[in-house]
Amino acid sequence: MDYEGTFDRTTWQALTVVVTLAALLATVVIWKRRGVVAGLRTLAVAMLPVAAYLTGALRMFFEIGEAVARFVTRLTFSPVVWAGVVVLGVAVVLLLVAGVLDRRGVGRRPRKDGAAGSGEETGRTRRGRKAVPAPGRGDAGEDADPELDDIESLLRKHGIS
Numbered sequence: 001m002d003y004e005g006t007f008d009r010t011t012w013q014a015l016t017v018v019v020t021l022a023a024l025l026a027t028v029v030i031w032k033r034r035g036v037v038a039g040l041r042t043l044a045v046a047m048l049p050v051a052a053y054l055t056g057a058l059r060m061f062f063e064i065g066e067a068v069a070r071f072v073t074r075l076t077f078s079p080v081v082w083a084g085v086v087v088l089g090v091a092v093v094l095l096l097v098a099g100v101l102d103r104r105g106v107g108r109r110p111r112k113d114g115a116a117g118s119g120e121e122t123g124r125t126r127r128g129r130k131a132v133p134a135p136g137r138g139d140a141g142e143d144a145d146p147e148l149d150d151i152e153s154l155l156r157k158h159g160i161s
Helices: 010-036 036-046 047-054 057-077 081-105 146-157
Strands: none
Touching: 010 047, 010 057, 010 146, 036 047, 036 057, 057 081
């Protein structure tokens, strides 16, 4: 294991021993007060620092903590990083606006096959043909329901047929 940087190997070992001994002391107390199940759980947690040291994960967790601290410090005090945050904010806003415009059908270009974007303005379908009312329904007819006609006209107005 290569433990270079701010701590040497002896410091990592001492840190592991101290944390493990404190956890073992807590294990004894919990075992006596709460019983076998709680004691076994605490013993399992007490073994984690030793496992983290032996696998190198202890150093990795420490490096992750240092990296997060450096990031937060740079974020707080660096105008260049704040410029990056502003650019990120503008990018998110642009993506949200593009999604809203796309849902509303604004700004679409006609496709190469000659079909219009949404056909809402001209009363045409996406394929460029006139919207044809469903058979048996329409303005003429005695069995036509006026409420259904209102709904159908609203749907046609929004390009849904």
